[in-house]
Amino acid sequence: MQTGHLLLPLPPAGPDEALDTLVARGGVRVERIVSFGQSSPDDFWYDQAEDEFVLLVSGSATLRFDDGRDVALTPGVWVDIPAHCRHRVEATSDNEPTVWLTMFWPCETQPTS
């Protein structure tokens, strides 16, 4: 058993996001990511081989999906992002740290017809 606190302590603000792996076991990774105003590079899209679940814990952010939808994240908002669901981080708050809890796991293989 391991325990910790997502907000205590927070890493110091820097030019890059801060990523901590909380759990990595059985093909599953649970990570804390802290953003300080970063966003995805222009024209960059995540196209991941893994399924992802995201919870915004603190701060604020906007995720953009390639079907044109924007999701505004405030604390408590979660997003289920299946593998290969293309998305990007359009913005994160630049006046407070934005804390994400993310979980990644192997994509379920789809049966071929």
Next chain:
Amino acid sequence: MQTGHLLLPLPPAGPDEALDTLVARGGVRVERIVSFGQSSPDDFWYDQAEDEFVLLVSGSATLRFDDGRDVALTPGVWVDIPAHCRHRVEATSDNEPTVWLTMFWPCETQPTS
């Protein structure tokens, strides 16, 4: 892609905990559990076949482990509970809802020597 808010809305308080499955895919389940003062029955211990990750989102709770450790959970505290790590919910707040985010996934098979 699906999205929601862990705290909006909350279910009405009742005699039982309220469980909502947010994601169930690829052997992984993500659930929101809302407690209203419930705790595990006397002498009951969870002994799960799955690995579990828990984040306390709102309210407060105490988890007890069978090695004698108590973990006091306040918002932001997470606990990684490997399969068969025996534990119980010793208490949850009785003056506000306690919201848990839990993730379960299949236990990695240990190689036998």
